[in-house]
Amino acid sequence: MLSFHYPGNDELPQQQHLIHNIDFFHISFLPMYLFLFVSPTGLGYVPYDIPKDTLLLDLQSNRITEIREGDFKGMSNLYALVLRYNQISKVHPKAFLPLKRLQKLYISHNLLTSIPKNLPPSLVELRIHDNHIKKVPAFSFSGLHNMHVIEMGRNPLQNSGFEPGAFMGLKLNYLRISEAKLTGIPKDLPSSLNELHLDSNQIQAIEFVDLSQYTQLQRLGLGSNQIRHIEHGALSYLTNLRELHLDNNRLSGVPSGLPHLKYLQVVYLHSNNITNVGVDDFCPTGFGVKRVFYNGISLFDNPIRYWEVQPATFRCVSDQMAVQFGNHKK
Secondary structure, three states, X not given: OEEEEOOOHHHHHHHHHHOOXXXXXXXXXXXXXXXXXXXXXXXXXXXXXXXXXXXEEEOOOOOOOEEOOOOOXXXXXXXXXXXXXXXXXXXXOOOOOOOOOOOEEEOXXXXXXXXXXXXXXXXXEEEOOOOOOOXXXXXXXXXXXXXXXXXXXXXXXXXXXXXXXXOOOOOOOEEEOOOOOOOOOOOOOOOOOOEEEOOOOOOOEEOOOOOOOOOOOOEEEOOOOOOOEEOXXXXXXXXXOOXXXXXXXXXXXXXXXXXXXXXXXXXXXXXXXXXXXXXXXXXXOOOOOOOOOEOEEEOOOOOOOHHHOOHHHHOOEOOHHHEEOHHHHO
């Protein structure tokens, strides 16, 4: 069923609910434009005769298997396209060419085996997770200078699947490649990244140069991997880091270098094999190095008792409650 609607300001919250609480942008600043919602009725293709001035097109939860060349012809005003939860395995190389103003593309939970070609240069956010993509060739995102966010987790991607130059030209703020098949930090990711999430992979070690080019990182997610070793100095490049997730790994000690990360506030180290916490593992020995206090350190589910850790270890923590030893307080 097609639903054509010109919403007024008082109707916008209800319309947002119709797209299943997708929170990728606020539509309240566009009250007089046309939005098209297609209820999940088992459509096998993109409907014909979609109004050309449509801004948001929601085709999720149907049975679309292919995006054809003329499916979006004339839809130059389209701002957001939602294609998730279909059965799309093929996208025509020219399918997205008419979408001159598209900023949000949600094409997750499909059957894609490759990144679609000729994505619109206007694109800001791409969510292509939960597909069957195994390879990202060089220049896959060529010309996408406005792209800030890529979510591509839960694809069967190995390190060898990223060709040199796969992310060339991108100035991303956010990248997630979680729940894939990575065994190490991928090389040549955009140096502009503020957030990098590689949780739930098979990463076993962090080598000295693995993070050397990501000096802008503020949040790094490496939880639920198999990390046993972080080479001394490997974290030293992350001078702007605020949050570090290393929980659910196989670390036997606190990684070196944390006291020198002057903006670091949150460290997740729970569910590892940490048997010892040194008095200088988190806090610098001198004044003026640390610019902010920690407000979260998790150490629970490690084979260490809280009374075995010297109180001075947490001298640069904002509050005692910020340190979590969990069941080891028993």
